[in-house]
Amino acid sequence: MKIAVIYGSDTGNTERVAYLIQSGLGQDIVDLYDVYAIDSTIFSQYDVFIFGVPTWYDGQLQSDWELMVKKMNTTCLNQRIVAVFGLGDQENWGRYFVDAMGTLARKALACGAILVGKWPTFGYHFEQSQSLIEENYFYGLALDEDQQPELTAERVSIWINQLSAEFVNLGIHFSVIKNVA
Numbered sequence: 001m002k003i004a005v006i007y008g009s010d011t012g013n014t015e016r017v018a019y020l021i022q023s024g025l026g027q028d029i030v031d032l033y034d035v036y037a038i039d040s041t042i043f044s045q046y047d048v049f050i051f052g053v054p055t056w057y058d059g060q061l062q063s064d065w066e067l068m069v070k071k072m073n074t075t076c077l078n079q080r081i082v083a084v085f086g087l088g089d090q091e092n093w094g095r096y097f098v099d100a101m102g103t104l105a106r107k108a109l110a111c112g113a114i115l116v117g118k119w120p121t122f123g124y125h126f127e128q129s130q131s132l133i134e135e136n137y138f139y140g141l142a143l144d145e146d147q148q149p150e151l152t153a154e155r156v157s158i159w160i161n162q163l164s165a166e167f168v169n170l171g172i173h174f175s176v177i178k179n180v181a
């Protein structure tokens with residue numbers, strides 16, 4: 001079984017993290033896609049997805065994801081396992097920190113997905129976020145290449161090990177390289 005990592009990226013940060021996740025999980029089990037280059041038929045081709053999205057302009061989805069979300073119908077992710085990661089800037093955009101990750105996660109749930117990979121808010125300093133799934137947890141992995149770039153590799157490494165454990169609990173087995181830092 002393979003995982004599709006699908007990312008949108010305007011200035012390259014989310015793309016770089018997508019490659020990091022691919023190398024951490026293993027190139028043999030991860031196919032990488034820029035959401036700009038694919039259409040919604042991708043969702044029938046895999047059982048497991050990782051979506052990566054940066055937030056732009058006061059809490060908006062990255063523009064290519066915006067287009068894709070409009071094409072996603074209410075069953076397109078039925079019973080698919082989905083994890084999300086989001087890029088943002090907690091200092092300059094602290095009232096909208098990684099909002100797009102929440103938008104995308106809620107869309108995935110509305111399309112029938114089983115969501116995994118929630119991530120604690122500990123260590124981030126922001127005013128508000130539409131990406132909170134519950135108190136003290138984001139829907140997925142929040143990353144800040146603008147203010148905390150030195151933490152990205154370790155956060156990714158911990159998250160993919162967490163995902164691996166969640167996959168096992170759901171009866172899916174992948175072999176994970178332990179460290180991408």
Ligand SMILES: Cc1cc2nc3c(=O)[nH]c(=O)nc-3n(C[C@H](O)[C@H](O)[C@H](O)COP(=O)(O)O)c2cc1C
Binds near residue numbers: 010013056059060146
């Ligand atoms: C004009 C502008 C608007 C932004 N808006 C937000 C925002 O609303 N929320 C947030 O968390 N980050 C915001 N950011 C930060 C970006 O999400 C961040 O730089 C991200 O790493 C960009 O990812 P990309 O290179 O994959 O496009 C903004 C950045 C710029 C330059």
